[in-house]
Amino acid sequence: MLLGIDVGGTHTDAVAVDESGILASCKVRTNHDNLLDSIEAALKGILAQVDRSQVAQLNLSTTLSTNAIVQNRIDDVGVIISSGPGIDPENFIPCKDFHSLSGSIDHRGTEIAPLDPAELSRAVKACRAAGLKSFAAVTKFSTRNPAHERQIKAALGQGAGGGADFVTLGNEITGRLNFPRRLATAYFNSAVWRTYNRFADAVAQCMTDLGLDVRVNILKADGGTMTLARSRSMPVQSIFSGPAASVMGIIALTRIHYDSVILDIGGTTTDIAIFAEGAPLVEHEGIEIGSHLTLVRALKVRSIGIGGDSAISLTQGVVRVGPNRLGPSAADGGDRPTLTDALNVAGASLYGDIARSRRVLTQFARPHGLDPEDLAAQAIKAAAAKIQAETRDFLAEINEKPVYTIHELLENRRIVPRKVYIMGGPAEAMKMPVFREFQLSTEVPPDFAVANAVGAALTRPTSDVELFADTEKGVVLIPKLKYEGKVGKGYDLEAATAEAKERLLTALYSQGVSMDAANVLVKEASSFNMVSGNRLAGKNIRVRCQVKPGVAFTLREA
Amino acid sequence: MHSARKLGVIFFPAYDWAISPTHPEREERLLYTQDQLQEEGLYDIEGVREYKPDVATREDVERTHFCFPDVDSVSTRSHHISAGGAIRAARLVLEGERDRAFALVRPPGHHAMKVVHGSRGFCNINIEAVMVEWVRENYGRKRIAIVDTDCHHGDGTQDIYWNDPDVLFISLHQDGRTLYPGTGFPLECGGPTARGRTINIPLPPRTSDEGFLMVLDQVIAPILADFKPDLIVNSAGQDNHYSDPITDMNFSAQGYALLTERLNPHVAVLEGGYAIQGALPYVNLGIALALAGVDYSRVREPDFDPARLAQDPKVTDYIKKLCDQIPRIYFDPPTENQDGEVRGEWFVRSKDIYYDTDNINEEQTEMLHLCGQCRGLLRVETKSTANPLSLGLEIPVGACARCQDLGFRQADEAQLKGGFRYVQLIDRVGKQYLRFGF
Structure with a gap:
């Protein structure tokens, strides 16, 4: 039995599933001041319904890192970089404690100039004087030669006596090239590290208290999971995992053939995801966090401020829904009418205190000379129209650029959706209004209200590695696994591809994950002859492997 | 991070095409350039975007060249994509989608002449000419300037536009007495109906940034100001670089970026350049940033040493004389027939x-x-x-x-x-x- 918990902006959903279906589900309000409370409550709600000895795993999707950044509950980070020749790194300063050192490594990983030890020690001193304990060390082409990043880490020292509590090394995030993104990703990782680890400690404690000795995985935005242990050093990967949980949920619940739009209408937001040829689209390089581009892989999702709890407003005769949430719906005891209240008044839903929905909406409508039914109808139409307009805009943006799904690059492919799937609390109630705006076949999958938690429960681990080998230098590197080896002249693409796959699977295995080798996709494999003078000097080999996102099993009806 | 001008980059490294495994024109040539551009995050700059190349059709080639026995016998799909990359670059600018475009493509083309029997100087079809003829076919008659900054004389492009008064061809290159193809002297200045529309500026070996920029300011800029082209194309060969293995010049990445900034071409098309590790990654980055109007002052080669590359005063004097004489070829071309x-x-x-x-x-x-x-x-x-x-x-x-x-x-x-x-x-x-x- 697998447990899944999705901590959302408004609700925290939990389910227990096995191959026979959903065994239990539970929905509690999210307490933003203490996410662990919500998790614990949801977990207890589930454990009251099932035999806890049957639980094999808990997957958790949490907004903790996202909220920490949005609410600025993050550590000051000492960022020490070295960029060598190229674009001025002043363009990429993420925070005030930023130190740029001379020294450079080139595209083949050759050290062109060493780090300046005097500059390095000045930077370390300045960071210590500022009382910093979290750091990021990022150098250009560190994925080809991590020596300078390691040197910075060593200079920072560890623990007490002014040393670092934590240092993110750029090359350990991913082997992909992109210095500015690597820099931003390392910064955010260190910024949320402390908050995240406190949370991880609390989750571990909570599991012990509940007597649950099972593997805990954390959801990532790319539609996969990582182990709790791994997440402690890479917390940035847990960011924006909520939409991924929903998308994986729909994959588990429904078979999607056509280009489709997936709408997850939650309490605060609606997440729009797009499927092409049955697979969700991904961000090509990585998501943007607070105006910084990063290397955090993610499914392609647009979040807009329309949800069940979105406030209804009326200015100059125009009815709007969202983007703000001004407290709970009247149906939940609030004082401002929301989309949920409008759906209650329109008779589309029967949620919570329906009489209160009507009373509050009537009070709001009267000064404007409107019937509550009129206002409700207009609000529902406005919400559906906004969702449709945003979807159209999102598709236009996607169709302008090459399209990448979780499996592959789709060449010259325009996405033209033929179907809309809706999930989340108000899904059933919003089905017809959405259909009227989109004019496309609109489906609400079974168990739509907990699809996100189902997705969380069933999401498989993902991981990727980049291998880089240079047979002239006789080295092979897999930065993310901190692996460096020696290779002979005979090392070739075939050997490199086999090695990348094997080391990826072994690394997962050592984290307690046994992964079917068939799930490992080789995304890139190339070998170039390097010539020096008129002589073949060696091969320059690059291999990129990825465990494709997927679900442990599906709950589709046969 | 924003760019001042919208730049489109068409990158086609032809990773499956080489003349031979150890030939300078081989698969590896743009590998390190690709690494550098990715590591710099060039395409993340707001205003800079990567585009896929078009594929030049057989008709696009037949419009430009006499290919014997036919187009398919003298060119491969890589050549058609390389030429298509140049077409895409021009299309981006003419359609107004981008302000500037850089076709970072191979194989190169500027030694391919009007008639093609095979490959010369690593070139089969002339990718700039296929682009220019595509432009004229689709956008009508236009005045076009091609400024060829490859170290080798652009003899193919010269041949194609020899009799065309609407296309101004300017080539600056290492003196033909010291380098392939051995042509490109000032008196080669166009056929009887287009005299002064071909301008050759042979530079002495070991010309540095100073010499190139002097020629740009004193010869090329005034000629372009007079010709008033609708479109400026730069055949951006990079083998004037001080580390190039098959030439003997002292141009640097900074020099190339400065030249690009001052020439300000609408479209730059990669031609030669064979210092694939030590020069191309930096020169290509410098050109891309200069086209986009982004600060390139920190782009320099690992072994860049301005003192070592300082221009010999004798070279400077020689270039000064060229700068005095060459503008006359354009403004007051010789009337006697040189070559026929x-x-x-x-x-x-x-x-x-x-x-x-x-x-x-x-x-x-x-x-x-x-x-x-x-x-x-x-x-x-x-x-x-x-x-x-x-x-x-x-x-x-x-x-x-x-x-x-x-x-x-x-x-x-x-x-x-x-x-x-x-x-x-x-x-x-x-x-x-x-x-x-x-």
Whole structure:
């Protein structure tokens, strides 16, 4: 039995599933001041319904890192970089404690100039004087030669006596090239590290208290999971995992053939995801966090401020829904009418205190000379129209650029959706209004209200590695696994591809994950002859492997 | 991070095409450039975007070249994508999608002449010319300037536009007495109807940034200001670099970026450049940033040493003299015929052309009809060690009815009387490209 918990902006959903279906589900309000409370409550709600000895795993999707950044509950980070020749790194300063050192490594990983030890020690001193304990060390082409990043880490020292509590090394995030993104990703990782680890400690404690000795995985935005242990050093990967949980949920619940739009209408937001040829689209390089581009892989999702709890407003005769949430719906005891209240008044839903929905909406409508039914109808139409307009805009943006799904690059492919799937609390109630705006076949999958938690429960681990080998230098590197080896002249693409796959699977295995080798996709494999003078000097080999996102099993009806 | 100008980059490294495994023109050539551009996050700059190349069609090539025996025999798909990359670059700018475009493509093309029997100087089809002719076919007659900053004389582009007064071709290169292809002297300045529309600036070995920029400011800028082109194309070869293995110049990444900034071409197209590790990643980055209007002051090669590259005063003096003399070629071109003679209504010149890459010898007689009304029908009789005597006829852009008629009559006659194995007719007025003898 697998447990899944999705901590959302408004609700925290939990389910227990096995191959026979959903065994239990539970929905509690999210307490933003203490996410662990919500998790614990949801977990207890589930454990009251099932035999806890049957639980094999808990997957958790949490907004903790996202909220920490949005609410600025993050550590000051000492960022020490070295960029060598190229674009001025002043363009990429993420925070005030930023130190740029001379020294450079080139595209083949050759050290062109060493780090300046005097500059390095000045930077370390300045960071210590500022009382910093979290750091990021990022150098250009560190994925080809991590020596300078390691040197910075060593200079920072560890623990007490002014040393670092934590240092993110750029090359350990991913082997992909992109210095500015690597820099931003390392910064955010260190910024949320402390908050995240406190949370991880609390989750571990909570599991012990509940007597649950099972593997805990954390959801990532790319539609996969990582182990709790791994997440402690890479917390940035847990960011924006909520939409991924929903998308994986729909994959588990429904078979999607056509280009489709997936709408997850939650309490605060609606997440729009797009499927092409049955697979969700991904961000090509990585998501943007607070105006910084990063290397955090993610499914392609647009979040807009329309949800069940979105406030209804009326200015100059125009009815709007969202983007703000001004407290709970009247149906939940609030004082401002929301989309949920409008759906209650329109008779589309029967949620919570329906009489209160009507009373509050009537009070709001009267000064404007409107019937509550009129206002409700207009609000529902406005919400559906906004969702449709945003979807159209999102598709236009996607169709302008090459399209990448979780499996592959789709060449010259325009996405033209033929179907809309809706999930989340108000899904059933919003089905017809959405259909009227989109004019496309609109489906609400079974168990739509907990699809996100189902997705969380069933999401498989993902991981990727980049291998880089240079047979002239006789080295092979897999930065993310901190692996460096020696290779002979005979090392070739075939050997490199086999090695990348094997080391990826072994690394997962050592984290307690046994992964079917068939799930490992080789995304890139190339070998170039390097010539020096008129002589073949060696091969320059690059291999990129990825465990494709997927679900442990599906709950589709046969 | 924003760019001042919207830049489109078309990157096509042709990772499956090489002349031979250890040839300078091999798969590895743009590998490190790609690494550098990715590591810099070039495409994340707001205003800079990567685009896929178009694929040049056979018709795009036939509009530009006489290929013998046919297009497919002298070019591969990589060549068509490389030329298509250049077309895409021009299309981005002309459609207004981008302000500037950089076709970072290979294989190169500037040694490919009007007639193609094979590969010379690593080039099969002239990618800038295929682009320029595509532009004129789709956007009408335009004034176009091609500034070739490759270290080797752009003899192919010169040959194609020799008789075309609407295309100004300027080549600056290492002096032909010291480097392949051994041509590109100032007195090579265009045919009788386009004299002064070909400008050659042979620079002495070990010319540094100083010399290149002096030529740009004192020769190229005033000529461009007078010519007023609708489109400026830069054949951006990078083998003037101080570390290039097959040339002998002292140009740097900073120099290339400065030159690009001042020339400010609409479209830059990569040509040669074979210091693939030590120069190309930095030169290409510098050119891309300069085109986009982004600060490039920190782009420099690992072994850059301005003192070592300082220009010898003797070289400076020599270039100063060139700068005094060369503008006259454009503003007051010589009237005497340098390389041919008038025979009746025709201007006739004979050429022997060697295709070094494919080891082919060609003998060619080029005849231009001195029409007086239009640019005039072009007739090229050619035979080579690869092909028997063949004929190319071009009714040029804007040709008069008489020249058009003459072109068709000559094509008919050539078929009736025989003697030519292949006959190709380019009719730019009727937009048709005919081949006979197949």
